[in-house]
Amino acid sequence: MSLRPDLAIIANNVASGSRVLDIGCGDGELMAVLRDAKGCDARGIEIDGANVSAAVARGLSVIQGDADTDLINYPDDTYDYAILSQTLQTARSPDRVLDDLLRIGRRAFVSFPNFAYWRVRWSLMWSGRMPVTAALPVSWYETENIHQLTIEDFRAFVAERGITVENAWFLSGDRRRGAAAANLRAEQAVFLLRR
Amino acid sequence: MSDDARFGLARTVSLPGPLALDGGARLSPVEIAYETYGTLNADGSNAILICHALTGDHHVASTHPITGKPGWWTRMVGAGKPIDPARHFIICSNVLGSCLGSSGPASKDPGGAPYAMRFPVITIRDMVRAQAMLVDHLGIGTLQAVVGGSMGGMQVLEWAATYPDRVRSAVVIASAARHSAQNIAFHEVGRQAIMADPQWRGGDYYADGKAPTAGLAVARMAAHITYLSEAGLTEKFGRRLQKRDAKSFGFDADFQIESYLRHQGISFVDRFDANSYLYITRAMDYFDLAEEHGGLLANAFKGTNTRFCMVSFDTDWLYPTSESRAVVHALNAAGAAVSFVELSSPFGHDAFLLDVPELNRVVDGFLRAGE
Numbered sequence: 368m369s370l371r372p373d374l375a376i377i378a379n380n381v382a383s384g385s386r387v388l389d390i391g392c393g394d395g396e397l398m399a400v401l402r403d404a405k406g407c408d409a410r411g412i413e414i415d416g417a418n419v420s421a422a423v424a425r426g427l428s429v430i431q432g433d434a435d436t437d438l439i440n441y442p443d444d445t446y447d448y449a450i451l452s453q454t455l456q457t458a459r460s461p462d463r464v465l466d467d468l469l470r471i472g473r474r475a476f477v478s479f480p481n482f483a484y485w486r487v488r489w490s491l492m493w494s495g496r497m498p499v500t501a502a503l504p505v506s507w508y509e510t511e512n513i514h515q516l517t518i519e520d521f522r523a524f525v526a527e528r529g530i531t532v533e534n535a536w537f538l539s540g541d542r543r544r545g546a547a548a549a550n551l552r553a554e555q556a557v558f559l560l561r562r
Numbered sequence: 563m564s565d566d567a568r569f570g571l572a573r574t575v576s577l578p579g580p581l582a583l584d585g586g587a588r589l590s591p592v593e594i595a596y597e598t599y600g601t602l603n604a605d606g607s608n609a610i611l612i613c614h615a616l617t618g619d620h621h622v623a624s625t626h627p628i629t630g631k632p633g634w635w636t637r638m639v640g641a642g643k644p645i646d647p648a649r650h651f652i653i654c655s656n657v658l659g660s661c662l663g664s665s666g667p668a669s670k671d672p673g674g675a676p677y678a679m680r681f682p683v684i685t686i687r688d689m690v691r692a693q694a695m696l697v698d699h700l701g702i703g704t705l706q707a708v709v710g711g712s713m714g715g716m717q718v719l720e721w722a723a724t725y726p727d728r729v730r731s732a733v734v735i736a737s738a739a740r741h742s743a744q745n746i747a748f749h750e751v752g753r754q755a756i757m758a759d760p761q762w763r764g765g766d767y768y769a770d771g772k773a774p775t776a777g778l779a780v781a782r783m784a785a786h787i788t789y790l791s792e793a794g795l796t797e798k799f800g801r802r803l804q805k806r807d808a809k810s811f812g813f814d815a816d817f818q819i820e821s822y823l824r825h826q827g828i829s830f831v832d833r834f835d836a837n838s839y840l841y842i843t844r845a846m847d848y849f850d851l852a853e854e855h856g857g858l859l860a861n862a863f864k865g866t867n868t869r870f871c872m873v874s875f876d877t878d879w880l881y882p883t884s885e886s887r888a889v890v891h892a893l894n895a896a897g898a899a900v901s902f903v904e905l906s907s908p909f910g911h912d913a914f915l916l917d918v919p920e921l922n923r924v925v926d927g928f929l930r931a932g933e
Binding site: 408410416419420422423424425426427428429430431432437440441442445 | 869871872887890891894895897899900901902903904905906920923924926927928930931932
């Protein structure tokens, strides 16, 4: 089983044996890898009931919940890592969610689609239509992405908040892109943050 | 199966006790009716205790000796089911206060007369303490899992809070950590129906066999409504008439729903004791796990190593998802390993007893991960 590229990066960079909270864990594919290959104590939150059932049925500790409303119930400093993959842009209050991530976890992995990727810009510029791409596959009226952002937006956002970027990875498909032109050339980004 | 008389179907044991009850009384001896299925493995690590609901019994997966009906949870317990005698040693006991084999108001007091209302008021924790005595008697230290729905789920939570080192996994289905005002209200309607029946006579009706069946039937009818969803009732009965083409302009059971509820009430009184109904509903109303732990539910699970699986149903308005969520939040705050899912079912609270394949998948995966 091969993980989605952003999840593979996260899986490769989580320390073995750590405590991990995966927010928006889907059916638990990353959690299962972290548990089986890295000996992590992985817990998850997922909004979709069918995904939760699938994750629990594979023996994972996953609760049905919403990042916007349920993170407040987690005590400080309980996890080595909080993971938010492809979910930040769907949150009602991404700023509060990010605060909670770094309150609950000492470090946080955040991955999101980059709205400044050149194909997105191309689509807006030449067809004047909201982009539908591999990373943004859903039309404007049914997308869950209510807070679209770019890599530059995110860099500025964490800088304003005094959050340390420990590492960052930029991807186009499953190919890595350099940091310099990432805002144009990367379809998605993975950041490792520290308080 | 071994020839150990402690194991098997339709067992009864009289434990000397005394069992110190939350209300201050001491009960001795303590009769417990129970059944076991499967074989305890060499290191005693495969025991699963199943806790039943308000009017349930210990015949979880065996034919009921009186009604001839199959066990009440054969969808969950049996060959090829999530709880499987081929893999697990399964225990199910009748709760304290009941009338189906364990000590309750219909039991004889030390003087030889039925306790009736002289039976001490009991709590969910008392029921669990009695179960722990049984588990001791069976020679089991730690349970692989304690599993239950509705009032059974309350017992599971109480087990995890009272005996955290004896429960490795806890499965709580369609339940709550406390009885809400609405829950208490419905129970009070039932109790008043029983006590308003002239045959109740302060609970002393055992001698002449004239039990307050009319009151008990009404109590069951009111309670039964809470076990079903409105959509389920509408689909099953709607406003359809019962074996007639027009309204009778009288008070006969014109509507199918009336006929159905009357049937539920009447058939219930054949198998249940009115005083037991008073005692067990009281135990549920008194249940508030947070109150037992300084008002903070998370304190009930502080430092726990038990894994939890909570399941609610979207159409259950008796113990709605919000009640399960409150428990999940407390478990998170306590750092416990917890899984939680709200499953979709049209059947309301009763869904936990009915055919919901997703429930079996979740429970099966959760139990296997702990084995």
